[in-house]
Amino acid sequence: MSRQVKRVGYNKTMRLSAIKKIDITSSTIFRVLLILLGFWFIYRIFDIVIMLFAAFIVASLVEPIARYLDRWKIPRALSVIVFYVLVLLILAGLITLIVEPVVIQSRQLATVVPSVINSLNELTPLIPRIEHAALIDSIQSGLLNFGDNIANLSWNVFTGTRSVIAGFVSFLFVFVIALYLVVERDALKKMAKLLTPTEHYSYVARMIERAQKSVGRWVVGQIVLGLMVGLLVGVSMWLIGVPYALLLGILAGVLEIVPAIGPLIAATPGVLVALTQGWAMGLTAFVVYVIIGQVESHVLIPNVMRRAVGLPPLVTIIAVIIGARLLGVLGIILAVPAATIIAIFLSDIARADGAEELSG
Template sequence: MKTDPDQIISITTGTIIRVLIVIGAVALAYFLRDLILVLLASVVIASAAEPFTRSLMRWRVPRLLAVVLIYVVAIFGISAFLYFFIPPLFIELSNLANTLPGSFDSFNLFDPNLDPLSAITGGLVSSISLKEIITEIQRAIVSESGGLFTATGTLFGGAASFILIIVLSFYLSVQEDGVGDFLRLVTPVNQEKYVAGLWARSREKIGQWMKGQLLLGLIIGILVYLGLSLLKVKYALLLAILAAIFELIPYFGPVISAVPAVLLGFSDSLVLGLLVLGFYIVVQQFENHLIYPLVVRKIVGIPPILVIIVLFVGARLAGILGMLLAVPLATIVMELASDYQKKKHIFRETNNG
């Protein structure tokens, strides 16, 4: 069989139009990314609130009143946490930046002959002393403290987006099927039925995920409070609340919440700092190998590697908010992938038959 050396590649007008439409859609999405993020956050929050709304409605609480109660409790809890936790944390970080080297001096660890790094490595890394590491930590704390205050200003600069998210999610929650109605509004007629079914399944999983995360946060919060109280770490209750809240971010949340507790421990003494660090490592292992698989992974069914990937992507695109939205959005992607696999299976069976 001979092949024609002069192959002709035909590009129709319809193909060009479709390519231009895709490029235009991507460009439009880029310019409207902030608005899209607001819409996604509103949809996820409304979906997460749905199971709690239904639970209250079973007690004959009107839907509007149930949604109002849920939002009031959530906003009050977050506001109280920020009010009571952030100011003392700033104070302790500032004190820590000044006292951390002194705390290690009291253990005579800056004696070159007693540097534990040299002892552990047999002098292989003698050029890197513990004193240098502590000095770098001190500089980082001072730098990050200033960054936190800058971030606070940025937060207020984004207050309009925050208010818009609350208003939109509240509106979608009050409606019986607010998100479904919204999706049907923006979906082509021939895809309405599929999108409605996809959303119903995704909403159920997102709601179950939120309930699982809250249960996980409660368990971890109690464990952290008991452990830090036994170790006599300052602000044990607030640190436990911080640990519970950051459980909303899988894998990385517990690490982030451990940082202030470990730093506060080191500001008191080296021994306490190491004990707190060891305690958080034990809690993290307990969570990863027992609690998380039982409480969350079975509900959502997302592979751990995919969770890590979407968390990195979410953090890159939208920071902390992106990390919070990553798993719920990945749930929808998993449902789409599952539907695609089913269609492929049906197509193969049809052709083989």
């Protein structure tokens, strides 16, 4: 009997302690409301947040250059402006050189889509026949629209439409903020000092520095990797005589941002186009893509991306898909840097938890 009384008393004590644990104070409610208000505010200014993050990426790219030029006492504002001008001149030159050939090749490729489908149908009886006229029309219209959009790009800039003006203002905003972040040394750390409690500031400042370095290395590495793979594919396709080599090279370079799946997607149209020239050409193109893939995996990526934060391919693919779903092409560009920053914080938290467990 006494044991039962003790057990009942113990159970009551446990219930009371549980009630105490889930007691919600007014300060807790205030914090939750404050967090919800913060999410609502970010949602309302989401486009500005995206532009600020894009400015952070640009600043992360320019910061190492400005730091290198500091050795020669060159003002940071001057070095950043010169860098901007050089980049714009290079982009303008590339656009001038490749827009017309890309438009022509896109339109030509649209006209040979039916022959590509016929080549696939003739490969082997084991492959199901492709007889969908809607598929052919969709591919053709996509290629034609792609060419027309590029052809009209320069014209649209001067049409003065609201969307073009808004896009230009956003573009200018991103690069002006990036200029400020680079010229004003440790601008992000200074802002963090205003918003972060004193006891946490050193940690936040350290994380900002790590994130900026990692994102800058990733951007530089991705640009170099895309250019090298695009050049390899374009030149190789041209050397073996595959049509639309320039278009295939650009496609390979752009899709390099998506690991594993990107090169596979880029290789598919190249092999299919090569098959229109015969079995031998299709097989040769396939072998060339395989060789380039091996060079990319075992030579380019280990050397070009070795200093960047390595994300697992699956995480990168998921990040790119989410970015594309939320923001389209812009989301694809911003997805991996965002995932890189999140990975830095998560790895640091995991490292701290592991250290606590070992010390415990």
